[in-house]
Amino acid sequence: MFPPVLVLAAVAGGTALGAAALASARWPYRSPGAAILLWQALGLSWGLAAVGALAALGAVPGRYGVAGGALSGAVRALRSTALGFGAPTLIAAARLAVLAASAALFALLCWVLVAASAAVIVARRRHRVLLSLLAHGDPKVPGALVVDHPAAAAYCVPGLHSAIVISAGTLDLLDAAELAAVLAHERAHLRARHDLVLLPFSALGRAFPRSRLVRQSHATVALLVEMLADDRALRQRPARELATALLRVGASGAGLAPSGALAAVGTADAEVAARVARLLTPQARLPLHVQALVCCTAALLVAVPVTLLLHSF
């Protein structure tokens, strides 16, 4: 057998196991930035290794790694089935089947990324048009838009034309210092384009809507992104303001959505509490050498499948 298939399969399985372990680990709270990098690497590495392992099954040994071998494997199998000579037809058919599965998985992963991006763009455009008709400025929250609604909401619309939106309910709920902390948090999201970090994971959710691991991964990365924005906000505002703002907005839970829409809540429950605990009893960041180790692991995770795909040994 072609050895890369074993390595790639091991990487695909290992990244899935690693994601499950990372989702329940607590060290990422201490250095959310490094952990997010590791999550991105896990996702990318899993995709490459899963596509690559299938391709390697149908590949023939060649100079240009699994990708080149898969192409020549496909050509050889097609030729032998079409012309009726060469390798036995059963093997050719099996080879074509795994190569088709590999191509289909690759196409699916690309497609969900495009579809998720398109859905996000459409939703944001509609949201921005509505904001331009309904929202207004308010001196209490400079640079943000205010929507007149009693429910507490504070969010940002990322993108080239970004906006921070605060509901009238939030204006009543929070004092000036807490509002400033919320604005600092949202500005951190917008400046660092945290939405792009989450996009691949919401795309994976589209590809595998039933997968518990994918849902868990998405929720974990979303929480880490919030913690990262909290950390950025702390550079400008005291932790306590941000913590009380979080508690107030989280506890307000003003009923707006029809009761059925709330059924999905559950994963969000522990998030606010985890963020508040982190703000009020801060833990030391991971030591620099541990962070470097995490980054090296992330680089290695991507480098292994890429090398096997493009290079033969």
Next chain:
Amino acid sequence: MGYQHVQLLKVGCPVSAPGCPFAPAEPVFSCFGSEVRVTCVNRLGELERAIMDVLWDSTEPLTVRQVGLRLINRDLAHTTVMTVLDRLAKKGFARRQRDGRAWRYQAAANREAYVTELMLHALDQTGDRSAALASFARRVSDSEAEVLRRALESLGELPRD
């Protein structure tokens, strides 16, 4: 599109009204492109908003002329109002019906319906987590909200509602 921009340039962009969110020195919605186009796009949005306000405040369908008369402190050409109303109708925010030789416009839905749509999209992030918006704090269940309220009290802060 191009035609409308040219037309707006010809009649002169309306001066943005006080209280407009797009007026501040640091624009909330920035645009690529030339200076002239940027200001016109922003002012076009501001004009749409003013005209929607007129439609929302009215109980009956209005003609273009009536809309123009109700836009206080603005000296707008008839064609400008007509163009913006037409855009709003195309976007689905206004509905129009024939009345003799003129069109009459009304809002497709009331202001509250659109505000509700905005807030549902903003608050219902836990459902789809589509990454379109980023909420400060996601909604929590009632039992968890109680836990948060107690945490707030233990900090010596009174929960406000």
